[in-house]
Amino acid sequence: MTLTEVCNILKSKNNIEILTHASPDGDTLGCGFALCLALQQQGKNARVITDSMPKKFEYLKNGVKEQNFQREFVVSTDIAALSLLGANAEEYKDIIDLCIDHHGSNNIEIENKYVDSTAAAACEIIYSLICEMDVTVTKDIANCLYTGIATDTGCFRFSNTTAKTHAIAAELMNAGCDFALINKNMFDTKSKERMALEHDLYDTMEYFAQGRGAIICVTLEMLEKLNITSDDTEGIEAIPRMIEGVLMGITVKQKAENSYKVSVRTNDGINASDFCKKFGGGGHMAAAGCKITGDYESVKSRLIKAAEEFI
Ligand SMILES: [Mn+2]
Structure with a gap:
């Protein structure tokens, strides 16, 4: 599809639900609420479906009207x-009408x-889409899109950042987004619980x-x-890859008794997606993930064995 076709489909529809992925991040939530605001600005009914809403992203809802439909x-x-x-999988897996994403996989x-x-970031696509829809990029919309772009690029540091990324960010700044506040909250603020978690995390490193x-x-x-929620674990995936000489950093998060979410971050052209x-x-x-079941020791040894062969 072309972006114009995406735009035309949305223009012809009403009563639209926008889905975000599980354990939502800044990009999927930024997309969801920016698109919702854009559709509502055009007089349509729209709402965002999330499986949770981390407190630090609450401001993304600013200006969104609660509509019953x-x-x-x-x-x-995303x-x-x-x-x-x-x-949300059971309810939605067979009824998605339109998919907007930036994952090659x-x-x-x-x-x-x-x-x-x-x-x-998928928010870059949403920016281009809403421009095509002739939506006015309000401050609220700009804050949503800037949040998605800043978080998916690690504040414009990751190699996925392009000149276009910066050009869009510049337009969002022109639209009045709170870039300094957003970046401070996303990248330079840690809860005390998070600091305690990082302390314990370094003990698990191998x-x-x-x-x-x-x-x-x-x-x-x-x-x-530590009495903390999974909100406070966001971004820890970046830690192992920061170490000098490390080409592949693996973060294993336990989700249930024998169930783990694995995040892989790589340097130097090691394909994290192929590995996952x-x-x-x-x-x-350079950033991918998978889910693995089993007890931790066996999950870890399977991952390390596969990673040693892969690197
Ligand atoms: Mn994304």
Whole structure:
């Protein structure tokens, strides 16, 4: 599909639900609420469906009207696979009408699909889309889109950042987004619980592949002991890759008794998405994920063995 076709479809629809992925991040929420605001500005009914709403992203709802309606059209944003719908999967897996995403690995099989893997954030696509829709980019919309772009690029530091990323960010600044406040809240603020978690996290760190790989783990027991929510674990995936000489950083987060979410971050052209595909996941070149079941020791040894062969 072209962006114009996406725009025309949305213009012809009303009563629209916008889906975000499980454990939502700044990009999927930024997309959801920006698109919702854009559709409402055009006189349509719209709402965002989330499986949770981290407190630090509450401001993304600013200006969004709560509307009661029967859904007629469902759009997914920043969702690469139906499995990432999480708790909402059963209700929505067969009724998505339009998929907008920036993951090259997107495997949602529907006719109306717009995937641009050159976009650093799905919010870049939403920006172009709402410009095409002749929506006025309000401060609230700009804050949503800037949040998605800043978080998916690690504040414009990751290699996915392009000149276009900066050009869009500049337009969002012209529209009055609170860039300094957003960046302070997203990148330079840690809760006391988070500091305590990082302290414990370093104890779990192990190296493999002669120091070219590092793995860390967060268990439910650690979260419980520190009395913290999974909100406070966001971004810890970046930690193992920061270490000098590490090409692959693996973060294992326990989700339930024998169930783990694995995040892989890589340097120097190591394909994180290909690695995660071995475990049924996927993602981007330098950032990907998968889910693995089993007890922690066996999950860890499977990951390390596969990673040593892969690196
Ligand atoms: Mn994204």
